Amino acid sequence: xxxQAVANLGLGALGAQTFAxxxxxxxxxxxxxxxxxxxxxxxxxxxxxxxxALKKTNGSKSLGEVTVDQAIGGMxxxxxxxxxxSLLDPEEGIRFRGLSIPELQEKLPGAVPGGQPIPEGLxxxxxxxxIPTAEQARSVTxxxxxxSHLPYHVFKxxxxxxxxxxxxxxxxxxxMALQPGSRFAAAYARGTHKSxxxxxxxxxxxxxxxxxxxxxxxxxxxxxxxxxYIPPSHDLDWAANLAHMMGYEDPGCHEMMRMYQTxxxxxxxxxxxxxxxxxxxxxxxxxxxxxxxxxxxxxxxxHGLANQEVLRWVKELTAKLGPNPDKDAVRKYVQDTLASGxxxxxxxxxxxxxxxxxxxxxxxxxxxxxxxxxxFKLTSHLYEVVPEVLGKTGKIKNPWPNVDxxxxxxxxxxxxxxxxxxxxxxxxxxxxxxxxxxxxxxALGLPIERPKSMTMESLEKRFAAAPEAAK
Ligand SMILES: CC(C)(COP(=O)(O)OP(=O)(O)OC[C@H]1O[C@@H](n2cnc3c(N)ncnc32)[C@H](O)[C@@H]1OP(=O)(O)O)[C@@H](O)C(=O)NCCC(=O)NCCS
Numbered sequence: 001x002x003x004q005a006v007a008n009l010g011l012g013a014l015g016a017q018t019f020a021x022x023x024x025x026x027x028x029x030x031x032x033x034x035x036x037x038x039x040x041x042x043x044x045x046x047x048x049x050x051x052x053a054l055k056k057t058n059g060s061k062s063l064g065e066v067t068v069d070q071a072i073g074g075m076x077x078x079x080x081x082x083x084x085x086s087l088l089d090p091e092e093g094i095r096f097r098g099l100s101i102p103e104l105q106e107k108l109p110g111a112v113p114g115g116q117p118i119p120e121g122l123x124x125x126x127x128x129x130x131i132p133t134a135e136q137a138r139s140v141t142x143x144x145x146x147x148s149h150l151p152y153h154v155f156k157x158x159x160x161x162x163x164x165x166x167x168x169x170x171x172x173x174x175x176m177a178l179q180p181g182s183r184f185a186a187a188y189a190r191g192t193h194k195s196x197x198x199x200x201x202x203x204x205x206x207x208x209x210x211x212x213x214x215x216x217x218x219x220x221x222x223x224x225x226x227x228x229y230i231p232p233s234h235d236l237d238w239a240a241n242l243a244h245m246m247g248y249e250d251p252g253c254h255e256m257m258r259m260y261q262t263x264x265x266x267x268x269x270x271x272x273x274x275x276x277x278x279x280x281x282x283x284x285x286x287x288x289x290x291x292x293x294x295x296x297x298x299x300x301x302x303h304g305l306a307n308q309e310v311l312r313w314v315k316e317l318t319a320k321l322g323p324n325p326d327k328d329a330v331r332k333y334v335q336d337t338l339a340s341g342x343x344x345x346x347x348x349x350x351x352x353x354x355x356x357x358x359x360x361x362x363x364x365x366x367x368x369x370x371x372x373x374x375x376f377k378l379t380s381h382l383y384e385v386v387p388e389v390l391g392k393t394g395k396i397k398n399p400w401p402n403v404d405x406x407x408x409x410x411x412x413x414x415x416x417x418x419x420x421x422x423x424x425x426x427x428x429x430x431x432x433x434x435x436x437x438x439x440x441x442x443a444l445g446l447p448i449e450r451p452k453s454m455t456m457e458s459l460e461k462r463f464a465a466a467p468e469a470a471k
Contacts (some may be wrong), residue, residue: 002159002227002323004100006152009229021221035139037202044198044443051444068459075270075451076350081278083269084447085126085437094267097129097449098121101263101361108255109134110264111237112251116259116365118237126266126436148232149211154215155177158222167424168299170219172292178211179288197284198443204287205435212428213238217245224418242428246416252369253414257425259365260407263358264426266433269349272297273304273427277434278441282363282449288433294434295427301345304423304430307404309345311412311419313337314378323374327385334389340365346405347386349398357404362410370413379409 027453063079086096096104108117108125109132121137124130132140157177158170165173179185189201214232221229230245239261240254248254270446277294281287320331337344348354366376383401390399398455408422 002155003228005229006155009231021114034143034206035136035270036124036127036143036206038201039124040198040202040439040443043128046445047384047440061267068463069453071459074350080451081269081275081449082441082444083274083278083437084129084440085433086266086270088351090351090353092352093352096127096266099125099131101357101390102338104262105259105361107131109137111240111258113254116255117262118258119239119261119265119429122262122265123190123432123436125431126433127439143206144210144238145234147207148214150211150214151178151181155218158218158407163223166299167219167223167421168295168305168427169335170223171216171424171427172295172299173290175208175217175292175295178208178215179286179292180284182287182288183207188286198439201287202439205431205439207292207433208287209431210238212431213242214245216424216428217242219424220246220418220421223421241426248414248416250414254412256365256369256410257388258435259361260410261429261432262423263361264403264429266406266430266436268351269437271303272300272438273282273430274434277438280439281441282446284448287438290438291431291435294430298423298427298430302328302343304404304426306345306402307407307426308419310404311408311422313345314375314382318378323378325378325381327381330382330385331389334386338389338393344390347390347399347401348396349400349402352400352402353398355400356402356405358403359406362406366409366413370410372412373409375409375412379406 015426022206066078070076086094087098088094094101099107104117104122108121111118112118118137118141120140123323124132124140126137154174154177158174161170161173182201184197184200187196192200197435218229221227225247230247232241233244236244236254237258239258242261243249243253243257246264267274269275273294276297277290280293281290285293299449301309317333319328321333325333334344363380366373366379370376387399390396398442407426408419411417411422411425
């Protein structure tokens with residue numbers, strides 16, 4: 001039955017061949033001297049010199065003190081990592097290589113005139129720090145298309161899972177099924193010189209980014225559409241192809257997917273999925289292992305899974321209060337959520353202190369494409385009430401909405417109703433940021449991560465012995 005479904009995908013012969021090869025531990029590989037890789041080869045020596053000079057001139061300077069509260073409190077605010085692809089300002093939000101989301105929307109090439117940027121252009125920007133021309137962005141689309149083949153054994157691996165396994169579990173398992181094809185792991189085993197690690201990490205990262213849309217769409221189709229897979233289009237860009245393989249052809253949905261995949265890609269290095277990828281990559285685990293670690297973090301409800309939780313919470317709200325609840329009823333509902341010891345999903349942030357610009361970008365999209373959609377209206381209504389209630393608690397540092405408060409509305413509008421799947425779409429996007437940084441981490445020769453931990457006893461003794469010095 002699976003063989004038939006994969007044959008329907010148009011990969012029959014190819015799939016069977018690849019399956020045979022994969023059974024012997026081998027995978028078909030697209031090897032490239034792509035425009036993007038050539039560009040990186042040019043840029044890397046200069047950045048290596050820059051890092052050397054930074055260390056020489058400023059290596060011994062202090063970045064500030066660390067309090068006991070910070071050590072206990074999830075290391076918030078402790079600067080302790082190099083992350084080149086993006087930087088988060090608490091007030092202003094994220095900047096990708098120095099560009100805000102509106103600037104990305106203005107400057108990056110799109111698929112339609114005046115439309116949303118294509119994520120391939122963002123990938124070029126994240127990797128090179130430069131805004132690509134339309135041709136350069138197209139070269140990335142082509143490179144990814146050439147690498148996109150998903151081996152048959154990946155379908156077989158997914159089929160071994162219960163159909164109702166959480167889509168994020170299926171994503172990680174699918175990624176791990178691709179890991180035997182890691183070119184970095186093979187290069188390391190061959191004894192490749194460390195100055196060349198980045199090259200095979202690049203190959204793995206691009207292979208993985210290329211295969212993720214079909215992997216993600218296959219998870220969607222097997223879980224919610226009885227395994228009726230849809231073959232990739234050879235004309236569509238990376239994000240639109242993902243929507244197409246999931247079964248969505250509305251041009252508005254394709255534009256939404258381009259925006260969604262662009263804005264979820266990167267949020268500097270300290271968030272759970274980025275940091276987990278970075279940490280595991282620092283042990284020279286290959287990009288498949290590192291990204292899978294990040295995805296297991298993204299699957300947590302305080303992080304990426306919050307987008308699923310938002311929908312669940314909103315559905316419960318409408319079931320209880322009806323589709324158009326008044327402000328007092330919503331206020332009471334939020335208060336009840338807090339009183340029951342739960343968080344209000346989609347609100348708050350560990351770093352941001354204002355409305356997330358990723359929320360604002362999605363709101364602007366909704367205003368353009370679905371101004372009268374009732375769920376959008378309800379989301380706007382929540383925006384007017386929730387921050388006020390959270391703010392009154394006095395303890396929540398940021399009562400404003402984050403990215404997850406809005407993404408589900410856009411997906412629901414186009415008919416993607418299965419909220420348990422939403423974090424997979426977030427995860428596909430996140431690959432662009434965390435794998436770009438991972439390539440740079442190897443190119444810059446960043447070392448294995450090893451922060452210091454402490455016991456309560458060691459802290460107590462330290463400050464009991466020298467209370468004054470502790471201030
Ligand atoms: C994102 C989040 C984990 C950040 O946590 P944080 O850095 O600890 O946030 P704060 O410093 O403001 O937390 C202080 C207190 O307010 C609570 N708080 C923060 N956001 C809250 C929310 N949306 N609803 C209820 N309580 C919240 C915290 O749980 C914490 O309570 P505690 O002292 O009893 O443990 C948190 O805001 C949250 O859980 N939000 C909801 C989940 C979500 O949307 N996640 C996606 C983030 S992009």
